[in-house]
Amino acid sequence: MSQFPVSLKRTALVKRRHLLLAASAAALAAALPIGRSLSSTQAASGARTCSTSLAQVRFIHLGLRVAPPKKTYGRGRVRQKLAAKYALRTLKRQKASLCFRDGTILDINQRTDAVLADPAHTLVRRGEVDEHVMPGSNHAVQTAEAVASATGTQFDVLRRPGTSTFVVVEGAVLVRSKQGSVIVKTGQETTVKKGQAPTPPTAVDAQAATAWTGSIPPPASPVPENIALDANGGGVAGSSSKNPTAGHDPVYVVDGNLNTSWETDAGTTSGWVRISFAHDASYLLTAVMLDCAAAGGDQSRDLKSFQIFTSNSIIPDASLAAFTKVMEGTCLQGNSVQRFDFPAPVTARYLELVAESNYGSPVATDVAELMAVGEPKPVAPPPTPTSLPGLIPGAKGYQFQNLTFHEDVMDSDSQLAASWDWTLSGHVCGDPYANTWSGSSRTVLHWSNLPTLPTPEPGATPLPTITVPQDSDQTGAASWTVNQQGQITGTSTTSGTGTPVIFAMHFLPGPPATVELHVDLSGDTSGTEIWSPVQQTVSAPLTAYTGCP
Missing domain, CATH: 2.40.160 (Porin)
Structure with a gap:
């Protein structure tokens, strides 16, 4: 199998945000944790935990085999606790589902072999898995050909000999091999063959690709959606940036790519960015997640203090809407996604992040990603009719x-x-x-x-x-x-x-x-x-x- 480097270092230009696992079992055992996951305290504050262990079996259909490290396979059980390096296997017509400590769900299709490398990494040797990643947490699915990393999304990975296919149901996923990388978003897929770069993303029927999960019951508390993500209908409705520098446009704060960031104007360390949600609808917001680190690697530019404002105004122009402060907070310095729960749920059409200070740089303040947890997911409104014949019979x-x-x-x-x-x-x-x-x-x-x-x-x-x-x-x-x-x-x-x-x-x-x-x-x-x-x-x-x- 190919070997992928494991690193938490920052380079002079780009943060090494997404770890690539070594494909062998020995390398997986020694792999360091990915630098994008929540701290245990932060995760517990917002995740719907199903176990205090790494993961737990929540559903089995016709059978599941489980092997602790260096032991033979035995019969799996519902509510069985799983730890690092546990191996999982399904045979013909068998399916299973796991829930991780942070609330992430991993569904396993028939004829699949997988290894839980650590809380943030799963190795798929053959078969198919579908992962619902809790917003704000970070999970990677590794095959022999590539690795897929996500911070709150649903994606499917199908591994056949020499080929891996990655399908995104909702959200954004970074798919990387040694030869290159692509960002795959809602309703897209990419294929990676051995020794090659991922193919450019193409449209796919994601629901059809994941139809096999229909027989697996959903969790009691569904994994919420990152409604700020552009692939989920979110978007930038305005910002204080007058002259965005190359690679630091406000749109990067909701693009799902942790290697890009929004940056305040040169010479200013404060600024704001406003986010709108899909369908011009109101959402019940409960938390935001921030990657407060600078994409360029200068940690002094990392966001420090900030405020969050929201508005439920029906004005389609966010610049004219009235905003109310919901909370203020402080980011820990470092290369991680941090969750901040609201004091109480807030109904809003717009969300505004106000960056107040950084960790010492006089040049600018960076924010790599802004994520928002909103539920329930609204239904898209019916399209506006283009005509109403017979509104008043006979009227001209x-x-x-x-x-x-x-x-x-x-x-x-x-x-x-x-x-x-x-x-x-x-x-x-x-x-x-x-x-x-x-x-x-x-x-x-x-x-x-x-x-x-x-x-x-x-x-x-x-x-x-x-x-x-x-x-x-x-x-x-x-x-x-x-x-x-x-x-x-x-x-x-x-x-x-x-x-x-x-x-x-x-x-x-x-x-x-x-x-x-x-x-x-x-x-x-x-x-x-x-x-x-x-x-x-x-x-x-x-x-x-x-x-x-």
């Missing part, structure tokens, strides 16, 4: 009147000083999803019908007159349009800091036919004027428009 166009949302303005003493409404009216000719809406809006500032304002308490700053283009109860005109995605663009002539962000206009066939408007405004403060935040969904009847040709 549609209109709505007085679609209104409300906001209050408070004085510095938190007393209601004024309130205002933005009211929209509009129409479209033809299909409401195929054509652009046009219309107008008016902003009405209400001074009447308000409670008598109390005298400010001693020391409070009185609210000055709010400046608007018109007198009280007059209107400020605005024009706007709605595109096919339901996003409204336009400007209001009303002054002040409370101009709202409006988006997501939906047309519902009913009956009765309605138009629904989602509004999200983070609120603002200008001087002593305090504009309250708004998150509202309002609707109005949709009627036929008779002005169409």
